[in-house]
Amino acid sequence: MAKYTSADCRQCRREGAKLFLKGERCTTKKCAMERRPVAPGQHGTGRRKPSEYSVQQREKQKVKRAYGLLEKQFKGYYDEAERIKGVTGENMLFLLEKRLDNVVYRMGIGSSRAQSRQIVNHGHITVNGRRVDIPSYSVKKGDVIAVKDNKKDNELFKELKGARIVMPKWVEFDTETFVGKVVDNPERADIDLNINEQLIIELYSK
Secondary structure, eight states: OOOOOSOHHHHHHHHTSOOOOSGGGGGSTTSHHHHOOSOSSTTTTSOOOOOHHHHHHHHHHHHHHHHTOOHHHHHHHHHHHHHSSSOHHHHHHHHHHTBHHHHHHHTTSSSSHHHHHHHHHTTOEEETTEEOOOTTOBOOTTOEEEEOGGGTTSGGGGGGTTOOOOOOTTEEEETTTTEEEEOSOOOGGGOOSOOOHHHHHHHHTO
């Protein structure tokens, strides 16, 4: 599978927005968007006015990079969102939010989506008591998400014990028991990324 191997912070600079790819670092002054908020490369400060297509393409790239998806995966979410009753753009974001790796991130188990994806891949997470190691697994309202019992003493989770985590209202997670729950479906207001999903819909509708 293709994989992005360059510096994560270059992706944020290229899209002109914080994508929170580096966890806590993104909330400090060390964040690349705080230190150098221009596109990477020698022409980063002198780019021409973007075309309509370019603006739409950049918005798509922003969402893809934030959730760590390839083009084929992302297009699949758009196609599925089109088939669901409701607003296509919001449906697409809700499908992305309900990915298991994103839920693990939202609960604070992983400090970034990339780390959360790795946690799921390594088999540290259970859904309703069963081990699930597929990051794209779609959770449902009422699902119980937990760290496997034999993984709770892992070095990765030591700092998580007893921590106070700010998370969206549609999920909950107990840092003492390492058990959480999807208490509701996400709403548009719960998605904190600066996204204009309508631009993506316009791009794919051409």
